[in-house]
Amino acid sequence: MEDDRGTSVIATAIGEWPSNLEDVLLGTSDPSRIVGLLDGFTRSALASELHSVTFYRRGVGAVFGLLLMDNRRVVVKVHRLDLVREGLDGIRTVQRTLAERGFPAPTPIGSPQAMGHGIVAAEEMLTAGEKVNPHDASVRRVLAAGLFQFVEAATPMLGIVQLPLANPFGLPDDQLWPTPHDLRFDFSLPGAEWIDELAKDARSVLDQGASESMVIGHADWRIENLCMDRSAVVAIFDWDSVCACPEAVLVGAASVHFTTDWSYSSTDPLPSPDESSAFVNEYEEARGRRFASRDRELVDAAQIYRLAYGARCEHSDSLLGVFPDASGESGFAALLRSVTT
Numbered sequence: 001m002e003d004d005r006g007t008s009v010i011a012t013a014i015g016e017w018p019s020n021l022e023d024v025l026l027g028t029s030d031p032s033r034i035v036g037l038l039d040g041f042t043r044s045a046l047a048s049e050l051h052s053v054t055f056y057r058r059g060v061g062a063v064f065g066l067l068l069m070d071n072r073r074v075v076v077k078v079h080r081l082d083l084v085r086e087g088l089d090g091i092r093t094v095q096r097t098l099a100e101r102g103f104p105a106p107t108p109i110g111s112p113q114a115m116g117h118g119i120v121a122a123e124e125m126l127t128a129g130e131k132v133n134p135h136d137a138s139v140r141r142v143l144a145a146g147l148f149q150f151v152e153a154a155t156p157m158l159g160i161v162q163l164p165l166a167n168p169f170g171l172p173d174d175q176l177w178p179t180p181h182d183l184r185f186d187f188s189l190p191g192a193e194w195i196d197e198l199a200k201d202a203r204s205v206l207d208q209g210a211s212e213s214m215v216i217g218h219a220d221w222r223i224e225n226l227c228m229d230r231s232a233v234v235a236i237f238d239w240d241s242v243c244a245c246p247e248a249v250l251v252g253a254a255s256v257h258f259t260t261d262w263s264y265s266s267t268d269p270l271p272s273p274d275e276s277s278a279f280v281n282e283y284e285e286a287r288g289r290r291f292a293s294r295d296r297e298l299v300d301a302a303q304i305y306r307l308a309y310g311a312r313c314e315h316s317d318s319l320l321g322v323f324p325d326a327s328g329e330s331g332f333a334a335l336l337r338s339v340t341t
Contacts, residue, residue: 006053026116090161129227144282146233166245205301252302
């Protein structure tokens with residue numbers, strides 16, 4: 001069959017989700033036109049013609065695995081401008097610096113450029129690691145220690161680079177939620193008032209901690225964005241999740257979704273409350289000191305706010321019929337109830 005340079009790969013991915021991401025982000029959902037946009041980018045930014053698209057993943061942005069004519073394998077991500085804003089340069093500086101120091105970060109390549117209605121950036125493709133079970137206690141310890149190692153390596157750049165703040169920091173006082181990370185979610189739908197009330201209470205605690213010492217961390221530290229062996233994290237992805245926030249908030253949020261991998265249905269995507277507590281404890285062990293009582297309050301509030309956000313996403317999916325089986329009896333909503341009752 002004649003090589004389509006990846007149009008079939010793109011078409012298959014587009015058909016899997018009820019979202020207009022490509023039209024909003026790229027200005028087209030035509031796979032052949034998308035391939036043309038990618039080819040134009042690789043020629044101008046990477047000095048090579050596109051050979052083929054090897055994978056396409058869509059969510060917050062549009063992520064493509066590319067094979068170039070010069071045999072390089074790269075990953076390019078088209079970012080939504082409303083999410084990365086002015087922070088992308090700072091994020092790529094952190095990423096490049098850590099990669100140069102031997103951290104498991106894919107090295108950024110070239111410079112970001114406009115594409116469609118978004119901005120596209122490239123990085124080397126990392127393929128190390130293996131599929132592991134994040135519910136395994138030994139894997140959890142590696143993930144918790146890996147997050148601390150990230151914080152320890154990146155935080156010295158705080159104040160040198162401009163980075164986005166983790167949610168909900170930086171949001172206006174009257175705005176409870178950030179812009180949903182996926183265009184399919186509608187947070188205006190009724191019936192989620194109980195979720196919003198819990199989130200507001202958590203937000204008030206988090207706002208009081210806004211003056212705490214900040215660190216640089218990865219706000220989406222979960223197994224789907226990481227590759228690892230049983231003893232170390234060997235690749236870190238989704239670098240547009242790099243942000244600044246209080247350390248306790250970073251750890252609290254990570255503790256309730258570090259097991260999540262939406263691409264792998266064989267594994268329970270959410271940790272149990274006991275697993276979340278163990279993650280926090282193991283982060284503290286890697287850190288070499290316990291969080292103070294005030295920090296523990298921030299951990300708890302960050303857990304609730306993060307779970308409430310996930311429950312809001314589930315609520316939208318349920319009402320819109322995307323995942324009609326989603327309900328308050330399972331998933332984020334059930335876990336939210338368990339930690340607040």
